[in-house]
Amino acid sequence: MLLRKSVHRLFATTLKESRTAHACRALSSINEDNVREKYDVIIAGGGMVGCTLACAMGKNSLLSNLKVLLLEGSPNQTFELKPEYSNRVVALNQNTKSLMNSLKVWRHVENARLQPVRHMQVWDASSDALISFNSSEISDDDLAYIVENDLLLHAVNTELMSSDIRNVKIVYGAKIAEYQLAKSTKESSTDNLVKMSNGDVYACQLLIGADGANSAVRKAMGVQYLSWNYDQMGVVATLHLAEPIENNTAWQRWLPTGPVALLPLDSTRSSLVWSTWQDKAKELLKLPDELFVDALNDALWKQYPRSSSVDACMSWLGSWLKKAGLPDGEARQLPPSIMSIAPNSRAAFPLGFGHSTRYVAPGVALVGDAAHRVHPLAGQGVNLGFGDVKDLTTFLADAIYTGCEITHHSWLQRYESSRQRHNVPTQIAVDALHRLYTLDLPPVVLARSLGLQLTNALHPVKAAVDALHRLYTLDLPPVVLARSLGLQLTNALHPVKAAVDALHRLYTLDLPPVVLARSLGLQLTNALHPVKAAVDALHRLYTLDLPPVVLARSLGLQLTNALHPVKAAVDALHRLYTLDLPPVVLARSLGLQLTNALHPVKAAVDALHRLYTLDLPPVVLARSLGLQLTNALHPVKAAVDALHRLYTLDLPPVVLARSLGLQLTNALHPVKVHYPSSTR
Amino acid sequence: MTSKILRTSYLFTNTLSKNCSNFKNVSGTIQYSTVHAMKKDDHKPGSTIDQEDLNKFTKQTEYWWDPSGPAKALHSFNMIRVPFVRDGLVQCALNERNPTPLKNKKILDIGCGGGILSEALAKIGATVTGIDANKDMIDVAQRHSESNTKLVNKPNYCCTTIEDHVSNYRNYYDGVVASEVIEHVNNQELFVKSCIEALKPGGRIFFTTPNRTRMTQVFGIWVAEYVLNIVPKGTHQYEKFITPNELTFLLERNNCHVEVVYGTMYNVLLNKWDFVNFQTFMYALQAEKLEIKK
Ligand SMILES: Cc1cc2nc3c(=O)[nH]c(=O)nc-3n(C[C@H](O)[C@H](O)[C@H](O)COP(=O)(O)OP(=O)(O)OC[C@H]3O[C@@H](n4cnc5c(N)ncnc54)[C@H](O)[C@@H]3O)c2cc1C
Numbered sequence: 001m002l003l004r005k006s007v008h009r010l011f012a013t014t015l016k017e018s019r020t021a022h023a024c025r026a027l028s029s030i031n032e033d034n035v036r037e038k039y040d041v042i043i044a045g046g047g048m049v050g051c052t053l054a055c056a057m058g059k060n061s062l063l064s065n066l067k068v069l070l071l072e073g074s075p076n077q078t079f080e081l082k083p084e085y086s087n088r089v090v091a092l093n094q095n096t097k098s099l100m101n102s103l104k105v106w107r108h109v110e111n112a113r114l115q116p117v118r119h120m121q122v123w124d125a126s127s128d129a130l131i132s133f134n135s136s137e138i139s140d141d142d143l144a145y146i147v148e149n150d151l152l153l154h155a156v157n158t159e160l161m162s163s164d165i166r167n168v169k170i171v172y173g174a175k176i177a178e179y180q181l182a183k184s185t186k187e188s189s190t191d192n193l194v195k196m197s198n199g200d201v202y203a204c205q206l207l208i209g210a211d212g213a214n215s216a217v218r219k220a221m222g223v224q225y226l227s228w229n230y231d232q233m234g235v236v237a238t239l240h241l242a243e244p245i246e247n248n249t250a251w252q253r254w255l256p257t258g259p260v261a262l263l264p265l266d267s268t269r270s271s272l273v274w275s276t277w278q279d280k281a282k283e284l285l286k287l288p289d290e291l292f293v294d295a296l297n298d299a300l301w302k303q304y305p306r307s308s309s310v311d312a313c314m315s316w317l318g319s320w321l322k323k324a325g326l327p328d329g330e331a332r333q334l335p336p337s338i339m340s341i342a343p344n345s346r347a348a349f350p351l352g353f354g355h356s357t358r359y360v361a362p363g364v365a366l367v368g369d370a371a372h373r374v375h376p377l378a379g380q381g382v383n384l385g386f387g388d389v390k391d392l393t394t395f396l397a398d399a400i401y402t403g404c405e406i407t408h409h410s411w412l413q414r415y416e417s418s419r420q421r422h423n424v425p426t427q428i429a430v431d432a433l434h435r436l437y438t439l440d441l442p443p444v445v446l447a448r449s450l451g452l453q454l455t456n457a458l459h460p461v462k463a464a465v466d467a468l469h470r471l472y473t474l475d476l477p478p479v480v481l482a483r484s485l486g487l488q489l490t491n492a493l494h495p496v497k498a499a500v501d502a503l504h505r506l507y508t509l510d511l512p513p514v515v516l517a518r519s520l521g522l523q524l525t526n527a528l529h530p531v532k533a534a535v536d537a538l539h540r541l542y543t544l545d546l547p548p549v550v551l552a553r554s555l556g557l558q559l560t561n562a563l564h565p566v567k568a569a570v571d572a573l574h575r576l577y578t579l580d581l582p583p584v585v586l587a588r589s590l591g592l593q594l595t596n597a598l599h600p601v602k603a604a605v606d607a608l609h610r611l612y613t614l615d616l617p618p619v620v621l622a623r624s625l626g627l628q629l630t631n632a633l634h635p636v637k638a639a640v641d642a643l644h645r646l647y648t649l650d651l652p653p654v655v656l657a658r659s660l661g662l663q664l665t666n667a668l669h670p671v672k673v674h675y676p677s678s679t680r
Numbered sequence: 681m682t683s684k685i686l687r688t689s690y691l692f693t694n695t696l697s698k699n700c701s702n703f704k705n706v707s708g709t710i711q712y713s714t715v716h717a718m719k720k721d722d723h724k725p726g727s728t729i730d731q732e733d734l735n736k737f738t739k740q741t742e743y744w745w746d747p748s749g750p751a752k753a754l755h756s757f758n759m760i761r762v763p764f765v766r767d768g769l770v771q772c773a774l775n776e777r778n779p780t781p782l783k784n785k786k787i788l789d790i791g792c793g794g795g796i797l798s799e800a801l802a803k804i805g806a807t808v809t810g811i812d813a814n815k816d817m818i819d820v821a822q823r824h825s826e827s828n829t830k831l832v833n834k835p836n837y838c839c840t841t842i843e844d845h846v847s848n849y850r851n852y853y854d855g856v857v858a859s860e861v862i863e864h865v866n867n868q869e870l871f872v873k874s875c876i877e878a879l880k881p882g883g884r885i886f887f888t889t890p891n892r893t894r895m896t897q898v899f900g901i902w903v904a905e906y907v908l909n910i911v912p913k914g915t916h917q918y919e920k921f922i923t924p925n926e927l928t929f930l931l932e933r934n935n936c937h938v939e940v941v942y943g944t945m946y947n948v949l950l951n952k953w954d955f956v957n958f959q960t961f962m963y964a965l966q967a968e969k970l971e972i973k974k
Contacts, residue, residue: 061775061776061777062777062778065779397777400779401763401766401777401779401781402758402759402763402766402800403801403804410756
């Protein structure tokens, strides 16, 4: 058997070599003579997710025959448990715990230190709304576990180094210069090449990008990356409490600037994650320790200016709930007071949203933050990454058990769709929550407060929802929160939610007609749900490589335009704004009306674009109140925009157009008549 | 070097086919030389290599072995029929699985064609014998298996019919697979009987085949063969399709116990197969050969 395997390897190797040689010659940037070693799998990035993946591959009986190389950029740090906690901690959910248990990693964490979270209280600074979770309501298990990043990494590495794992090699301080990715041929594919800055080249069948939010592997894949910055930073610190308490509650208060969260560490210490605007975060970092503590206590306790109408509504709801014998949120627990912070424990990290539209390419897969990045408000980030690890190892093992290559597209695609089904809705829900709570407009505050309060009151419902959710995804409480919220009010308030729901539904149903609809693209989707269509169009545009889409693409521009409205619109916009021919400038100045006439699809895209890039209060309001309003406002805005453009541009053709007179414009478009007369 | 290998295999396959051709269609049972469009030629064994013949083999190999070519449905079919056969023969706890679960299992692949299923089963450890009455197909299978350097455990191919093969291999195999074959044979009763004779008591037999329903008549034959042209015209004859009940009856009369019947479904757009809970179109059936004769 052994002999057979080595013979097999020898053959496979020579075959691969000849192919690689060919590919290299063409590009000549990486020379095959330098290929030092060949691996089945190379994992780029040894963060929490990358190391866990290596560990999982070492322990899976089907994958432990694979030769794995783990490349980590930073040097090998020796870990020692210090009396003071690290300022970087993560909340781990039950899924992560069971993964770590199956890898025998959890015992190392338990032997060191971790803090179970048994209660959670979330409340809104702009009203009295509150929601609380207890372990017993959801299940007997703890809600989450707070573990230091470096301790978890150390625990994983301890297993990785143990004698159980023989197929993983780790290179620390690895400087990766360049990737040359596999090209798939008919029956098999070439190798991926990883070039190090010292000239060494490693070859592998499967390259895994676990290299974080700035993933170089993702860049080499050339996939679309949908991302935005929150202009926020997460300020972290280790806090000392004023007095020892039974510290097993996670606290989160929603300030108008973002959530501030206290995660329990032990009876006298908690860890802080305070998300706030960038400039405020930088100020907070500069404050002396005592003033920082004051600012923090303020953030936890301060009464924020309230809208009296919101308060009136909330107290009416409270009395109504009391009459009905339901919890009215009066019986709240109070968060601990902070006495001081551990010296030098303050730091800030930029927060952003990122979604790689493809998680896989021929012979390549992304895991962890390389594929998706979320706001830490729900403590989801690394848990999603560990979910990736679990699914990827399951699918790779299944491929081998079925006699296929680990790079077989069928399994890589299954990995991608199974993870995107889970990750994308979670990410969008977290994003929606963030948007919902950073708004301070009374109607929004009222709606979310009523929703939160009602959700809290309706314990049976909440429990049922929780049970259902657990049943299907076994997720972290903050997401349970997001979802419960979602049921009550996000629905009413946030169009994104509708999209999330639709997306989720769309991607979890496997009924033939749905699969067909999914594959046939937008036509049907459009008919089913307009909001979903927009989000879906974006998503689809960048993620799907299904034969029908590819077919459509090759059938030519006509069909592509029909299927890919976003692209068409972007093209139209581009053309519109790069041409400087007088008639175009005129058209431009005439504004969206004309453009609309020229290309109906543009309107939709434009609305979306406008919706998410403008920060004028009415637009923000409209955004939160949903697309209905935006739609209603849209023609008005368009007209205003056109006028604005017309009067601020000083290009000769524009001036010409202007001087050709409003008469012409008026004659061309009755809608515009209204504005010049009203501004005069 | 290469030409020498080609020549040897050419001679080998020709000798084989010569031997086998004596048996061919003796009982008139098997006619599954269907799907490919190539015409059968009579090869004269000789010392020179016919360039045209070589080209033909290359073409045929491409035809059968390109996973996105004309036979792509057979390739993607492996995604469900390999697990079907594997799990029917071995049940292995999640943490004890290894890459060759079918090690030490002798499997007979009846109507192996170009060897798409035979190689896949060999890859997970099985000792596979692939038989097909069509010599050209056996040549293609043989050639591909020899040139596949990633395949260490090679199947044995033989151009013969099941009735002839079983005379030397009675009660021999752990598993017998007849994937998309029974709908092409003339004497289904004899075919089933012969398949079971080749099987050890306690062994498993696996069938995949279209059901005989109006749906398969309309979509499987009229639409697929005449409208979409994804299957060559004349591949299937409606009257030869067999229903799960009829097949079960044949099997039970031959001392077998039918263990599972799954519906299967092919999604043309995605080139993807699935097990489904209706058997209107196609189905996969697994039966065990009982120890004691009734
Ligand atoms: C303030 C804050 C609080 C958070 N709180 C939580 C929480 O409570 N719960 C939770 O689940 N998540 C939380 N997260 C998110 C979590 O930290 C991340 O999701 C997680 O660290 C991602 O792990 P990763 O291994 O995918 O990526 P990373 O941790 O970014 O690891 C990437 C690794 O790749 C290496 N690397 C990168 N490029 C190269 C290269 N070119 N060559 C070699 N090596 C390279 C890096 O050195 C690094 O070790 C939080 C994040 C922040 C910022």
